Amino acid sequence: MTDMPELIAELIEASKKHEQYRDRECINMIASEGIKSHAVCQMINMSHDLATRYAEGENDMAGHVKKRYYQGQKYMSQIEDLACDAVKNLFRTTWADVRLISGTHANTATFKGLSLASKNNKMIVTPLSCGAHISHDYTGLAGSILGITNINHVYDINEFNIDPEKSAYVIRATKPGIVTFGGSLFLFPHPIKELKAACDEVGAYIAYDAAHVLGLIAGGQFQDPLREGADFITSSTHKTFPGPQGGVIMGNADTPAKEKAVRKIQYAVFPLSASSTHLGRLPALGIACLEMKLFGQELAAQIVKNAQTAGQYLYENGVKVVAEHKGLTKSHQLALDVSNFGGGNKIAQDLEDAHIILNKNLMPYDDQNNKDNPSGLRVGFQDITRRGFGESDVKHLCDLMLDIIKGKRTPGEVKTDVLALKKEFSGIKYGFQTVEEALKYVQKN
Numbered sequence: 001m002t003d004m005p006e007l008i009a010e011l012i013e014a015s016k017k018h019e020q021y022r023d024r025e026c027i028n029m030i031a032s033e034g035i036k037s038h039a040v041c042q043m044i045n046m047s048h049d050l051a052t053r054y055a056e057g058e059n060d061m062a063g064h065v066k067k068r069y070y071q072g073q074k075y076m077s078q079i080e081d082l083a084c085d086a087v088k089n090l091f092r093t094t095w096a097d098v099r100l101i102s103g104t105h106a107n108t109a110t111f112k113g114l115s116l117a118s119k120n121n122k123m124i125v126t127p128l129s130c131g132a133h134i135s136h137d138y139t140g141l142a143g144s145i146l147g148i149t150n151i152n153h154v155y156d157i158n159e160f161n162i163d164p165e166k167s168a169y170v171i172r173a174t175k176p177g178i179v180t181f182g183g184s185l186f187l188f189p190h191p192i193k194e195l196k197a198a199c200d201e202v203g204a205y206i207a208y209d210a211a212h213v214l215g216l217i218a219g220g221q222f223q224d225p226l227r228e229g230a231d232f233i234t235s236s237t238h239k240t241f242p243g244p245q246g247g248v249i250m251g252n253a254d255t256p257a258k259e260k261a262v263r264k265i266q267y268a269v270f271p272l273s274a275s276s277t278h279l280g281r282l283p284a285l286g287i288a289c290l291e292m293k294l295f296g297q298e299l300a301a302q303i304v305k306n307a308q309t310a311g312q313y314l315y316e317n318g319v320k321v322v323a324e325h326k327g328l329t330k331s332h333q334l335a336l337d338v339s340n341f342g343g344g345n346k347i348a349q350d351l352e353d354a355h356i357i358l359n360k361n362l363m364p365y366d367d368q369n370n371k372d373n374p375s376g377l378r379v380g381f382q383d384i385t386r387r388g389f390g391e392s393d394v395k396h397l398c399d400l401m402l403d404i405i406k407g408k409r410t411p412g413e414v415k416t417d418v419l420a421l422k423k424e425f426s427g428i429k430y431g432f433q434t435v436e437e438a439l440k441y442v443q444k445n
């Protein structure tokens, strides 16, 4: 066994190396990962006492603190209420819950709460193979932990989307308590509007999982789930939304059915699934809300534009980008089929050897048992966009990726160019540099 001092020396060394590698020497294109501004990071560092505290208890219909069981909450309740209000303000909702520590946690509480409120254990989900998150699935959280029965949306592989007509038929025939939208491989807005009537007819709640696209929604891109008919949004706060790692649930508690749902969801948060709510992230979440209120529209539009520019460029240069007839993407992601170039596993590894980080991905039409070598790659553009990449920079990056994909140069050769490109983008845009700067801004306005 390694002795403790040696072990910790190695641990510290590995942590330092990681920061150097991924933050300073890699171009990060994993579609589920976010990037925080310096002000958000600074706010996290300023909240270290808060990050040690507990605030178990109940909340009210505005999402504010109603009752807490421990002393010492003098400012903590205020902090939670203000972070909650920042979320409600940004997304224009009457209710939010910011106690969730992850997107999976938000789904836990929401799926449990909505199945209690509807007294119905059936939930319609996008098939896992077509981009749903494992937490929606019977093999994951929904089925194996919550005991929810899954029924699949009908998914149209050619359209890379849910088939609204056929799914409406499934909803009417199976009468679920919950219908979900949203996913992890998520190129096009899901048909909420088209399926709202069927959901209303059978009394199903609509839950939209925005984990991937929350930042786009905040910026007025992609789709507007609550205005299109979703009852609740569940999300992570750290993918395209540039906050600290955490989760959130929100909605408008404007009908008796939704009020009932909020009460059941809150019960599913506490006491059912939360003890520590990781309060240290809340002030930083508020700063990220302010940044998205101010810069979100510009940021989200540029993210989508960069994704579309890259898609078009890669397509024109011989890479199969899926959904060509749909305009490739309307989100921060692209899905590439690289089966002609050695498959997702080889290309993802070669790209990493050149310091371009993305993930291999099963495509809906792949053999779903072939996880180790799927035909796809999933590429996200939120990190490079926030670091300042515009369309010409994206094309330059695509040229480097093409060299790898087509085997024109070795990863080692391309790496030199990747490092040089990365050096040009050392700042983080569309956000504040310091908490002080954010404070000055809000005091002026």
Ligand SMILES: *Cc1c(COP(=O)(O)O)cnc(C)c1O
Residues within 6 Å of the ligand: 032, 101, 102, 103, 104, 105, 107, 132, 133, 135, 182, 183, 184, 209, 210, 211, 212, 235, 236, 237, 246, 247
């Ligand atoms: C990432 C993801 C989640 C899980 O979020 P975590 O914060 O990682 O727990 C849930 N739903 C979808 C669609 C996701 O992509």
